[in-house]
Amino acid sequence: MEEVKKQNLKLQIIEAAREVLLSEGYRNLSLRKIARKIGVSATSIYLHFEGKDNLVHSLIEAAIERLNESLKLALPEKGGPINKLEKLAWAYVNFALTHPREYQIIYLVSSDEMTRYPKEKFRKARKGYKLVLQVLQEGIAEGIVDEKKPRIASYTFWAQLHGVLSVVLSKRLDTRIDQEEFIEEAIDHIISSYRQKTSLEAEELDRI
Amino acid sequence: MEEVKKQNLKLQIIEAAREVLLSEGYRNLSLRKIARKIGVSATSIYLHFEGKDNLVHSLIEAAIERLNESLKLALPEKGGPINKLEKLAWAYVNFALTHPREYQIIYLVSSDEMTRYPKEKFRKARKGYKLVLQVLQEGIAEGIVDEKKPRIASYTFWAQLHGVLSVVLSKRLDTRIDQEEFIEEAIDHIISSYRQKTSLEAEELDRI
């Protein structure tokens, strides 16, 4: 059992950190608590990570990968582009709603809440973006999607979705507004803006 | 000068806190630092606030008010609804870009980053939402805006905008993408989704 424990202290740390994050939130995530959880001294963490920020970066990375995995699984092989965009959007939403703390940590990388997330790590984050780009280009080819700058458009797609979730998760929504209805409405808006204005019929067909 | 100093220690605290926040970020905002800045003991803050979270809530409230003020000023009295939405969107963006830390603190109220923002305070936050609601209803009346649920729509409007800014401010944007172009494109998308599909001509007229 020793060789099992050996190098995977790093894994144990990440795992424990994730557990604390999911159960108690970022606010209550401390190195000492993580260390206590796996029966090790807090300073041991420095053997595997440069510091707390660095450890959290790993959590972010892992969260992004899990999110991307969900997206990849949700993208159907068949069906029109509008349908595909809808599937992607809902996969994104569902991930965020079922793992809110894990989702939120992804966007915790705000400019001063933490050491800047190393830009080389963003490459992984771009997988989700590429999925949408692909779908958009497919839609453009078929004349169903109206987009001059698909690269930018696929970023705005995620950005808008994130905004919607950000409002929902931070509970800023007016209590008189039903959360689910809000999300549905928002996704409708977002997707409709990518749609070729003259191809409303195509959209109807697409839905079936 | 004493009666000046009297009850406005509270104001001094808020002011100092805001200064620290703007210059050093939320991460480096500590009660002791604020207290030091105005030559008072840290525990004095507890005479005016329940604790740090409570103080930060005040900062949030102030930031929301400043943002709302910008929006109100930016809303023209004349012009079509689409034009008005554009003006509001840009005012929002400009506020966020010129005071990024102040803007970001508004959305810091995530579920576990801080004690829940008291929901009664959200009423003030809804002023901006009402501005959009008003414009949307105006547009619906004129047949230029296509919206069945304007209440919800005005929330999705802000949510989408926030998402765009969130991506920009957290510097998650692909370096190959120009920030300004991204924002313009995104605003275009957001606004176009509220537009009546059959009234593209109206939009053109609106622009002039």
Added chain:
DNA sequence: ATCCTTGGTTAACAGCGTTAAGTAGTAATT
């Protein structure tokens, strides 16, 4: 002259991230 209130203070607690120095156990060298 005493009491109570207002508006602060100091001291202390428990916890934090991080650094420096030390220490067992194992592997390699002589």
Added chain:
DNA sequence: AATTACTACTTAACGCTGTTAACCAAGGAT
């Protein structure tokens, strides 16, 4: 076989944090 070097940790300590409890000095009311 003895010594050295390395690996994977630990303990101690620094300076910071939010927060609580106890104290204190000045002013107004009784």
